[in-house]
Amino acid sequence: MPELPEVETTRRGLAPHVEGQRITQVQVFEPRLRWPVDPGLAQVLTGLTVARLERRAKYLLFRLGAGALMVHLGMSGSLQLKHPPFERLRHDHILLTLGSGAVLVFNDPRRFGSLHWLGSAPEDHRLLAHLGPEPLSSAFDGAYLAAQAKSRSAPVKAFLMDGSVVVGVGNIYATEALFLAGIHPRRPARRISAARYDRLAAEVKTVLTQAIAAGGTTLRDFVDGSGRPGYFQQTLHAYGRAGHPCPRCATPLRGERLAQRATVFCPRCQR
């Protein structure tokens, strides 16, 4: 399920193959995604050239002139570069043919992903305007987290996964960062010291950086721009390991539901 490392892995893999390329054909086979695909998308994109492929939060931004094509992979989406002839697979919803002859294929079984055309000032779009800082930027640190947490009674895990606080930290990496920082996921956000937030911010950066280096986490269906899976799942300490011994103290890890999400933690190490 794509979180920030998976989206960044996709961006890095695709960028050299799409930047500078003209979009020569757009085929929409299934417009019913998280948001309905604009019926005019094919018309507006055709003929434009991709200047740069960027990422903001978990959104990919294909910069095209003054505008941008914004793509979200949802939780089962992938963008792959394919070379004709190839067989269109089930759930291949949208195909973008490039001047090079390669085809960018958007596949998404659960259709939680989306494509938007942002005609001008992309960062002002309602889906981007209220996002928090990037977790790997200098704007994100313990002091920032502590300040944000001041009036928050919600569990720290929900706080950490709130995109208006910090972007890109989904269930897997929130679970891992809290484990590494030794913080109980249910602890109210405002009841955590500044020193512990320093540690948490550092662990978020560490786990995301390592996951990017490993090509992301593939639990079921994530593949990068070339169809390759990630292998960070081999490094997970807590996520998906409920009932197994804690890697640190061997106490059985506990699995619970928190804010509609599967949550795993060590009842002894995490306070």
Next chain:
DNA sequence: ACTGGCTCCTGAGGGC
């Protein structure tokens, strides 16, 4: 200003 719950969707996996 926050918080928690609901919603979209398909496929995997377990039980029988």
Next chain:
DNA sequence: TGCCCTCAGGAGCCAG
């Protein structure tokens, strides 16, 4: 073998 049920989850949205 096959069917049915449950679960998984990103994140926008809404009611309280």
